[in-house]
Amino acid sequence: MRDYLKIEFSHLFGSLLIFMPIGYLLHQLPAAAATAFIAYFSKHGYYLIRLAMLINQRERIEPPYPADIWGLIYKEISRHRTRSRKRKRTLSRFASRFRKVTSSIPDGLILLNKSACIEWANPAANQLLNISWPRDENAQFIKRINHEGLTDYLKNPDYSKPIELPSPINKALIVSIRVTPFGGKKAQRLVVARDITEVYKLNQTRRDFVSNVSHELRTPLTVISGFLENLGENEMLPFQERPFTLMQQQAERMNSIINDLLALSRLELGNAPSAEKPVSVPDLLRRIADQAQLLAEQNGGCQLTLDVNDNLWLLGEENELMSAFSNLVFNAIIHTPPGTEVTVTWLRLEKEACLTVTDTGPGIKERHIPRLTERFYRVDKARSRQSGGTGLGLAIVKHIISRHDGELRISSQLGVGSSFTCAFPEEMILTKTEKYLVSETS
Ligand code: ADP
Numbered sequence: 001m002r003d004y005l006k007i008e009f010s011h012l013f014g015s016l017l018i019f020m021p022i023g024y025l026l027h028q029l030p031a032a033a034a035t036a037f038i039a040y041f042s043k044h045g046y047y048l049i050r051l052a053m054l055i056n057q058r059e060r061i062e063p064p065y066p067a068d069i070w071g072l073i074y075k076e077i078s079r080h081r082t083r084s085r086k087r088k089r090t091l092s093r094f095a096s097r098f099r100k101v102t103s104s105i106p107d108g109l110i111l112l113n114k115s116a117c118i119e120w121a122n123p124a125a126n127q128l129l130n131i132s133w134p135r136d137e138n139a140q141f142i143k144r145i146n147h148e149g150l151t152d153y154l155k156n157p158d159y160s161k162p163i164e165l166p167s168p169i170n171k172a173l174i175v176s177i178r179v180t181p182f183g184g185k186k187a188q189r190l191v192v193a194r195d196i197t198e199v200y201k202l203n204q205t206r207r208d209f210v211s212n213v214s215h216e217l218r219t220p221l222t223v224i225s226g227f228l229e230n231l232g233e234n235e236m237l238p239f240q241e242r243p244f245t246l247m248q249q250q251a252e253r254m255n256s257i258i259n260d261l262l263a264l265s266r267l268e269l270g271n272a273p274s275a276e277k278p279v280s281v282p283d284l285l286r287r288i289a290d291q292a293q294l295l296a297e298q299n300g301g302c303q304l305t306l307d308v309n310d311n312l313w314l315l316g317e318e319n320e321l322m323s324a325f326s327n328l329v330f331n332a333i334i335h336t337p338p339g340t341e342v343t344v345t346w347l348r349l350e351k352e353a354c355l356t357v358t359d360t361g362p363g364i365k366e367r368h369i370p371r372l373t374e375r376f377y378r379v380d381k382a383r384s385r386q387s388g389g390t391g392l393g394l395a396i397v398k399h400i401i402s403r404h405d406g407e408l409r410i411s412s413q414l415g416v417g418s419s420f421t422c423a424f425p426e427e428m429i430l431t432k433t434e435k436y437l438v439s440e441t442s
Helices: 004-026 029-056 068-106 121-130 141-145 147-154 197-233 237-267 283-300 318-335 366-371 381-386 391-403 432-441
Strands: 108-112 118-121 162-166 174-182 190-195 277-279 301-308 312-317 339-347 352-361 407-413 417-424 427-432
Touching: 004 029, 004 068, 029 068, 121 190, 141 147, 147 162, 147 174, 162 417, 197 237, 197 339, 237 391, 277 318, 283 301, 283 312, 283 318, 283 339, 283 352, 301 366, 312 318, 312 339, 318 339, 318 417, 366 407, 391 407, 391 417
Parallel strands: 301 339
Antiparallel strands: 108 118, 108 190, 162 174, 174 190, 277 312, 312 427, 339 352, 352 417, 407 417
16 A cells, blocks of 8 residues: 555656646746646546446456556455456355255255244245245245144244144145244244155054954953853853963953053044143042052062142143153053152253153163153063053053143163153143133033
8 A cells, every 4th residue: 555655646746747847947836736746636536537438338347457556446445346256256156056055955945034934935835835935035934824733833832743624725635744944033934844754654553553453352362251251150160270370360451551552542633631620639649549459468578658739730641641640650660660669750840841751760771761662661561561561551651741731751760770750731721710711611
């Protein structure tokens, strides 16, 4: 920069050097000085007008550049223009690649702004949800789909699980919709719609199959159990007694499995409990504790402790909750050795209501824990069968808890014990006083 200033001074000085001696000879020094300045500034005027024209006509500013300060200005503007042209080219290449990629994705992608209006969508969104961009730009996403469940789903900031719904364009298509918030304050949302018709149908076939088989097995089993009962009333020869007892035990076991399979099928059919009423969990737990005491006595005895918040109730289906909680308490007795301490707590922990069943049993190896809620998964198959377990208990518990918007958490340490927690969200919690208000309004 200093060099350019030096050049400018030398140009001004040169102009004065030319005109001042002439002015001196003609005795017109002020006029000579003015002419020297005019000559110097005319050069700046010329370059300024040229620059304005070049910018206006969007022409390239090609070299050679003037050797003065204008050279620096021309060079910088030219460099800046080249850089921005390159950036534009890169951006347009990126945009075209992005368009190609999003067009080839089979999942529908929709961008929603802060007000849940459509900002952009890929072509698959049109095939799955009848949302076309730019046709539907700025339209309300909820209004375009018009599905009650989706409206509630979008209002709830918990998007950890996707929602499944029939496609508005073809009811035979089942679409799974997952929402991911992004951007500043996570106010914008990306909606991903996936065609899950095949998986859905497969699941439905599996559910129907299990349910049908269970129903079909029930009738012959009832007949067998009936005959066994009749036989039991008659005198038996000593060698017949053991096979008879075994037959009775196995019939009972089969009956339990069928009952549990049918219970699971019923749970899988609906999303939320049919009858959501105030449930006195403290009373429920006391009833379970009484039954657990009897079971504990049969199993060699265990020490059962109850720590219950009497003011804490739940909104839900009593029979389902009874089945889930008793399953956990009975498991703690059945799957642990005599003398184990079992503690049942029902407390409010921050925003959740938690039922925790803790035992001081042998614990469960870490690798089994994520699989415990799978159907027929047992840590020790032989032991579980011996204790009369069907291997479906925890699968049923998990279903019931998630139908009540809760979560089943399992933790265990070998040699220390296990802990099973059912955590229910604030919306499902009732206090005793609230319970009366609910009863009066319903
Ligand atoms: P089951 O009918 O066999 O009890 P569940 O689904 O209720 O089936 O439990 C699955 C398996 O988890 C059980 O077979 C047992 O191995 C293990 N389990 C459940 N609860 C406990 C516990 N409190 N302590 C140790 N193991 C347990």
